[in-house]
Every structure is written in C-alpha cells, then in structure tokens.
Amino acid sequence: MDFSHVERNFKRLKYGEITLKEGLLSKEDTLHIFKISHWRDYLKLFYLASKVRDYFKKEIEITSTIHITNICKVNPKCLYCGFAAGTSKNGYYEPFRISNEDIKKSAIAIEKSGICRVSCSSAHGYEGREVLRALRIVKENTNLEVLVNAGGDLTKESIIKMKEYNIDCICCNLETTNIQLFKKIKPGENLEDRIEICRLVKKHGIELSSGLLLGVGESYGDRVNHLLFLKELGVDEIPIMGFNPYPGTPMENHPKCLPLEQGKTIAIVRLMFPNIRITSPTPTIGPELIQFALMGGANNIATVIPDNHPMNIKGVGNPKTGNLREVLKMIKELGLKAKLCNTSFK
Numbered sequence: 434m435d436f437s438h439v440e441r442n443f444k445r446l447k448y449g450e451i452t453l454k455e456g457l458l459s460k461e462d463t464l465h466i467f468k469i470s471h472w473r474d475y476l477k478l479f480y481l482a483s484k485v486r487d488y489f490k491k492e493i494e495i496t497s498t499i500h501i502t503n504i505c506k507v508n509p510k511c512l513y514c515g516f517a518a519g520t521s522k523n524g525y526y527e528p529f530r531i532s533n534e535d536i537k538k539s540a541i542a543i544e545k546s547g548i549c550r551v552s553c554s555s556a557h558g559y560e561g562r563e564v565l566r567a568l569r570i571v572k573e574n575t576n577l578e579v580l581v582n583a584g585g586d587l588t589k590e591s592i593i594k595m596k597e598y599n600i601d602c603i604c605c606n607l608e609t610t611n612i613q614l615f616k617k618i619k620p621g622e623n624l625e626d627r628i629e630i631c632r633l634v635k636k637h638g639i640e641l642s643s644g645l646l647l648g649v650g651e652s653y654g655d656r657v658n659h660l661l662f663l664k665e666l667g668v669d670e671i672p673i674m675g676f677n678p679y680p681g682t683p684m685e686n687h688p689k690c691l692p693l694e695q696g697k698t699i700a701i702v703r704l705m706f707p708n709i710r711i712t713s714p715t716p717t718i719g720p721e722l723i724q725f726a727l728m729g730g731a732n733n734i735a736t737v738i739p740d741n742h743p744m745n746i747k748g749v750g751n752p753k754t755g756n757l758r759e760v761l762k763m764i765k766e767l768g769l770k771a772k773l774c775n776t777s778f779k
C-alpha cells in the first residue's frame with residue numbers, strides 16, 4: 434500500500450496547511466488501511482503512527498486503577514462482562530464495594546510508585562455517586578490526575594459536582610456505534626444514554642475519554658463511522674480495547690481480538706487524531722503484548738498496577754493487569770520515555 438500521501442499530509446499539518454481536526458486520513462483512506470494484511474504495510478503504518486505520536490507526545494503516560502464497586506444494577510448484564518459480581522469466576526465474581534480508607538490507601542500507594550494518573554471506576558446504578566466518592570478522596574490525599582468511569586450512569590448533577598472536585602477526565606465508552614450490535618451485546622443499556630453523557634461532559638468543559646471495544650462483531654465500516662462520530666463529539670482521549678473472552682459469560686466462545694488488530698486500529702486512530710491521548714489498557718491487549726500498542730502510536734498505558742498497590746486488582750476484559758516495573762521496562766526497550774511524577778524509577 435502507498436502511504437506517501439499520508440506522509441505528505443503530516444508535513445502539511447506541521448506547516449498549518451491542514452488542521453488537527455482534519456487529521457491525516459480521509460474516510461476512504463481509513464477504510465483502506467483497515468484492510469491491510471501484508472507485514473510490510475503494517476511496518477510502514479506503525480512507523481508513521483509512531484512518528485506522529487513522537488512529534489506530539491514526548492512521554493508515555495501511565496494510568497493505574499482503583500475499582501470502587503462491581504455491584505452492577507444493569508439487567509441483563511452486558512454479554513462480555515467479567516467485571517460485575519456474579520459474571521465470571523475468573524473476574525471478581527464476589528460483590529464488593531471498597532471503603533473510603535481503602536480508596537485512600539490505594540491512591541497514596543499509586544502516587545508513591547511514581548504513577549501520575551489513576552482511573553476510578555464503578556459499576557452501573559449509582560448516578561455517579563460512587564466515582565464521586567472516590568474522586569473526592571483521591572484529590573484530598575494526593576496530586577494524582579483522575580479519570581472516572583461509571584459507564585452510562587452519570588447525571589448532569591454528578592458531572593457538575595465532579596467539576597467542583599477538579600476532575601481531570603470523564604470516561605464514557607460507547608464500545609460500538611452500530612446500534613443493533615450495541616443492543617445485542619449490551620441488552621440492558623441504551624447507546625443514546627451514553628452519547629448524552631459524552632455530550633454533557635464536553636458541554637461542561639471537561640476532558641472526555643470514549644473508546645471502542647474491538648472484535649465484538651463490528652465491521653471495519655462500523656469502526657470508521659464510530660471514529661468519525663468521536664471526532665464530531667470532540668473527544669480528548671480514545672481507549673482502544675480488544676475483546677478478550679471471560680469464561681462463564683455468554684461470549685466465552687467468541688474469538689478474542691488479536692493484539693496486531695488492536696495495534697493496527699491504534700495506528701489508524703493516531704493518524705486520524707494526531708494529538709489526542711490514545712490509551713491501551715493492559716488487560717485488553719494482554720499485558721505482555723503492549724509493544725503492539727506502543728508501536729501503533731498509543732501514548733497512554735492503562736490498568737498498570739505498582740507492586741505496592743494494596744488491593745488485588747483484576748483487569749476489565751481479562752483478569753491479568755500490567756505490572757508497573759514490566760511496563761516501564763517495555764517502554765524503555767522501545768526507546769520511549771515514561772512520564773513519572775517522582776524520581777524512584779527515573
């Protein structure tokens with residue numbers, strides 16, 4: 434495949450002849466690149482995407498996690514979910530809601546490890562109160578940047594309250610914008626509710642993170658339409674998550690999304706959205722395979738757990754999470770620099 438016009442577009446972007454919003458790919462280009470299969474095309478794509486990432490992002494961010502509660506009131510449960518209580522023996526399975534003290538201990542441990550950012554997530558059913566509780570405690574006790582994720586379960590009031598507590602970013606993943614597919618894999622939720630939350634977050638001037646769940650039956654055309662929709666919404670961060678089956682769930686026999694497919698999608702997203710945060714959570718790509726995400730131009734590795742984290746954290750999408758030491762080693766081996774907020778690992 435010929436990528437020379439993409440390289441030309443990158444030069445034009447640097448000279449201000451095209452805008453960041455336009456990005457480096459047309460809709461046709463995007464669809465075309467999704468269909469590459471030859472290794473030479475993958476290498477060229479990764480080379481270009483990394484070059485664009487390195488131009489805009491000098492360091493790789495690392496985001497850790499605190500899970501607040503897995504007691505989810507969505508019914509029926511999402512077909513792929515292994516996080517909510519009772520969904521998969523490989524997940525948490527038993528219901529939990531962590532105490533204020535455990536939130537505080539986890540946040541302090543994360544900050545001590547050098548990580549600068551934490552994601553606090555809760556299951557559905559609290560209108561944002563559970564993540565608001567976590568946000569308040571983390572901000573009172575640390576300087577960590579905070580992303581919260583309560584899925585499609587925030588209200589205007591909880592979003593305004595979060596702004597008062599200096600929230601840095603709110604995540605509401607649409608997973609797929611193919612309405613029939615959304616209904617099939619998330620029968621207890623409405624896509625429109627999630628879109629409304631995304632709009633509210635932007636309306637209140639808060640950073641919006643909204644991602645794609647890959648390999649759940651969507652077509653390449655669906656992915657392109659989804660990405661164009663995120664462009665319209667004005668997202669600030671896109672998490673790219675590959676489906677990984679959890680035993681015991683209705684999708685346990687559905688094939689997992691391969692790391693190369695995730696890397697390719699990340700690279701396409703980088704060329705479409707040259708300067709935003711592109712996130713790869715370690716469980717969804719497989720913690721030992723994050724080099725595919727980094728080569729594809731990701732600049733944030735999420736669900737990274739330091740040795741001193743006091744909780745037994747399991748991943749969303751796969752129970753295995755990334756260990757901080759191993760993630761830092763991988764970043765270094767690729768010649769990249771990790772963003773750390775204290776000196777212990779520098």
Ligand code: SF4
Pocket residue numbers: 505506507509510511514515516517556557584
């Ligand atoms: S994916 Fe989220 S909303 Fe769906 S069942 Fe799991 S915890 Fe609940």
